[in-house]
Amino acid sequence: MGLLTLFAKSPGTLLKLPSGSFTVDCEGCVVVGTVPSSFPESLVHDIAREVLAAFRGAEAAQLPLSELVVNYPSLKITARDLRGGAVIFLSPKAIYAPDAHH
Amino acid sequence: MGTNQKILLLDDDPDLLDMYREILAQLPSRPEIHTATSGNRAMAMLEAEPFRLLISDLKMPKMDGLQVLSIVRRKYPQLRTVVLTSVVDEQFRSRVYALGVDLFWHKPGTEQEIKLFLECLESLLGRETEGGFRGVQSKSLVDIIQLECISQSSSLLRITNGPLTGKIWIQDGELMDAEGAGLTGEAAFQKILSWRTGVFESLPPEPSRPRTISKSYSALLLEGAQAFDESRSSGAIEGEAKPAVSPLAELSQVEGVEFILAMKPDPSAPAEARGLENPERMAAWSRQSFERFRALGEQLQAGPLERIEGLGPQRHVALACQGDTAFCVGWRHSMTRQQVGEMMKRVLALWAS
Numbered sequence: 001m002g003l004l005t006l007f008a009k010s011p012g013t014l015l016k017l018p019s020g021s022f023t024v025d026c027e028g029c030v031v032v033g034t035v036p037s038s039f040p041e042s043l044v045h046d047i048a049r050e051v052l053a054a055f056r057g058a059e060a061a062q063l064p065l066s067e068l069v070v071n072y073p074s075l076k077i078t079a080r081d082l083r084g085g086a087v088i089f090l091s092p093k094a095i096y097a098p099d100a101h102h
Numbered sequence: 103m104g105t106n107q108k109i110l111l112l113d114d115d116p117d118l119l120d121m122y123r124e125i126l127a128q129l130p131s132r133p134e135i136h137t138a139t140s141g142n143r144a145m146a147m148l149e150a151e152p153f154r155l156l157i158s159d160l161k162m163p164k165m166d167g168l169q170v171l172s173i174v175r176r177k178y179p180q181l182r183t184v185v186l187t188s189v190v191d192e193q194f195r196s197r198v199y200a201l202g203v204d205l206f207w208h209k210p211g212t213e214q215e216i217k218l219f220l221e222c223l224e225s226l227l228g229r230e231t232e233g234g235f236r237g238v239q240s241k242s243l244v245d246i247i248q249l250e251c252i253s254q255s256s257s258l259l260r261i262t263n264g265p266l267t268g269k270i271w272i273q274d275g276e277l278m279d280a281e282g283a284g285l286t287g288e289a290a291f292q293k294i295l296s297w298r299t300g301v302f303e304s305l306p307p308e309p310s311r312p313r314t315i316s317k318s319y320s321a322l323l324l325e326g327a328q329a330f331d332e333s334r335s336s337g338a339i340e341g342e343a344k345p346a347v348s349p350l351a352e353l354s355q356v357e358g359v360e361f362i363l364a365m366k367p368d369p370s371a372p373a374e375a376r377g378l379e380n381p382e383r384m385a386a387w388s389r390q391s392f393e394r395f396r397a398l399g400e401q402l403q404a405g406p407l408e409r410i411e412g413l414g415p416q417r418h419v420a421l422a423c424q425g426d427t428a429f430c431v432g433w434r435h436s437m438t439r440q441q442v443g444e445m446m447k448r449v450l451a452l453w454a455s
Contacts (some may be wrong), residue, residue, distance in 0.1 A: 014166055015403060017193060046401060050394045058412060061387040063419060063432075065412040069439065070395050073200030073405035074193070094196050 015040075017075050017092040024048040026084030035090065051079040051086050107133040107227060108152070112144040112170065113159040113186075122157070122186075129220055131227050141165030145173065153181060154227060160187040160194060168197060168403040175202045182226050186219075200405035243295060244323055246302060251275045251319040256307035263300035263455050266448070270294065271311045277322060279314045287314040288322065295326040297455040350376045353431075353449050358441070360417050361432040362449070365389060377432065388421055388430035411442055420446040424453050 022033025028048045035044060051068060058065045070077040078089040111122050119137040126135050133154070138144035142165060144156070156174060160167035171183060184205040185198050198206045204226055210216045243261065247270065250257055254275035261268045261282070268282025270291060280291035315322070354362050354376040361377030363384055373388075375381035396407045410421040418433040420442050431449055433442045 014161055014168065014189065014194060016191065017197070017402065017404060043402065046398060050398050053394060054391050054410075054412075057387040057390055058414070058419075061383040063384065063387070063412070063414060064416065065414040065419070067413040067439075069411040069413075070398075071408040071410070072399045072402070073408060074197040075399075075402060075404035092193055092196075094192065 018090055019092055021087060021089045022048075023082065023087045024052065024085050026052070028052055031085070047077060047088060047090075048086070051077070051088055055079070055081055055086065107131055107154055109133045109135050109155045109157060109223075109227075110144060110147055110153045111135060111137045111157050112139075112141065112162075112167070113137075114139050114162040115159075118159075125216055125220070126223070129224055129227070131224060133227060141167075141170040144170060148174065148178060148181070155182040155184065155223070157184045157186050157223075160185060160189050160198075168194075168201070171198065171201050171203055172400060172403060184223065184226070197403060197405065243297070243300075243302070244326070247272075247277075247319060247323065250304075251277070256309065258305040258308055258311075260303045260305055261294055261297065261300050262302070263297045263451055266297070266300075266451050266455070268294035268297075271308060273307060273309060273311070273313075275319075276313075277315045277317075277319045278311050288317065291315060291322055292326055292329065295323075296330070299454060349453070350374055353452055356445060356449055356452065358434045358437050358445050359431060359449070360434060363388060363430040365428045365430070367426055367428075384430060388428065391421060392423075392428055409443065409446065411439055411446075413439060413442075418442050422446055422450060424450040427453065429453070 016038070018035045018039040020033065020035040022035050022044060023031045025031055028045060030041075030044060030048065033044070051070075054068055055065055066081050068077075068079045068081075070079075072093075074093050076089075076091045076093055078091070079086045109126060111119055111126070113119050113122070116139060119139065123135050123137065126133065136147060136153070138147055141162060144158070147153075148156070158167045158170055162170075167185060167187070171185070174181060174183060179202075183203045184207065185203055186207050186209055187194070188209050190208065195206050205222055207219055207222070210219045246259065249255075250259070250272050252275065256273045259270040259272065261270070266283060268280065268290065270280045271278040277291065280287060280294060282290045283293045285293055317325075350362050350364055353359065359377070361375065361384075363373050363375045363378060363381055365371075365373045365385055365388060369389060373381055373385035375385075378384060391410055392407070395410060399405060399407045408422065412419040412421075414435065417435050418437060418439070419430060420433065421428070421430050423429070429446075429449065431446060433445065437445070
């Protein structure tokens with residue numbers, strides 16, 4: 001019926017949320033990581049920057065933290081303090097199985 | 103034709119748009135179909151005139167469907183949204199629904215799929231415009247209890263308010279027992295009655311439930327109404343004579359809470375705090391963290407920020423919003439992260455109630 005071929009176009013790209021982890025030093029530079037290379041490096045740096053800022057801000061507010069978990073409906077970011085740097089885990093969540101990644 | 107029946111189709115392929123237009127012309131409600139081949143064009147059209155429904159592709163150059171939808175959901179919460187895509191990755195389905203989109207459809211390839219798709223669209227377009235009796239009526243808890251008791255019913259009402267659950271046993275129109283918020287009997291009944299919102303279920307009666315409530319339902323409802331009136335008027339009438347009771351007081355009594363901070367969206371408004379000697383610093387960090395991680399969530403297209411949890415050697419902390427109030431709550435460090443998450447939900451539900 002011709003419909004199938006007409007519906008089968010695939011231009012553009014979509015940002016897929018990655019599953020993996022990476023370690024950053026206190027400057028926010030990635031030391032080592034398992035995040036797929038298809039995930040933009042700039043976003044990895046943005047995540048690292050916000051996580052490090054949150055750890056430092058908490059310490060300045062006299063609330064030192066060793067672990068930080070940021071929950072979005074489709075992603076969980078878990079970060080552990082690493083002597084000024086951090087190891088950061090990214091876990092995409094399935095909306096119908098919110099506990100699957102806990 | 104009213105503006106309720108306007109559909110905006112967004113896809114970067116003009117041929118597909120023509121095809122969709124033909125398909126949507128089969129809808130019984132005969133909606134007006136408008137098309138856009140880019141996210142920017144679609145945004146401009148939505149700005150210019152009201153639409154009832156947006157149908158968007160996901161994969162598009164420059165501004166993709168997720169970016170369009172995250173803006174649209176924030177700017178036009180009343181607009182119905184549907185994703186029509188060839189993307190089969192389940193992660194995108196999750197993320198689309200996390201944005202609050204009404205429907206996620208794979209592009210239909212057969213006549214049967216097209217028929218189903220049209221039925222779903224017609225249902226979406228029909229909601230809120232059809233006459234007749236439909237849906238669940240919103241009633242106050244007092245109305246529901248009165249209805250059960252006047253009609254001499256026997257039932258077990260289970261009332262849920264976020265993570266809080268309460269039960270009220272009714273037998274032949276008489277209140278028998280209640281349970282909820284760690285209380286039983288009349289105290290539980292009054293506590294449940296004080297919840298402002300929630301959902302209820304009518305479960306099969308339990309005739310063997312021992313009676314702990316001796317007062318009539320009308321006396322208890324009257325007492326509840328009086329208590330409510332007094333609590334509302336005490337601020338206005340006796341406000342000058344008595345110190346105002348902070349609504350945070352009850353929340354700070356929740357097990358495990360070490361401090362609590364409530365902040366309004368206006369950064370110049372002072373934060374309310376309990377259990378903190380110097381709340382300004384903590385408020386500044388909380389506001390900054392909310393702002394930064396909200397922006398990061400938008401960048402990542404991961405959906406709206408739900409909650410931030412921090413674990414520390416001295417105490418844990420959780421940040422989340424309820425309505426227009428942002429909370430930062432400090433928790434005992436002996437609690438696990440799961441416990442912090444659960445108890446934070448409880449705090450938010452208490453605030454809402």
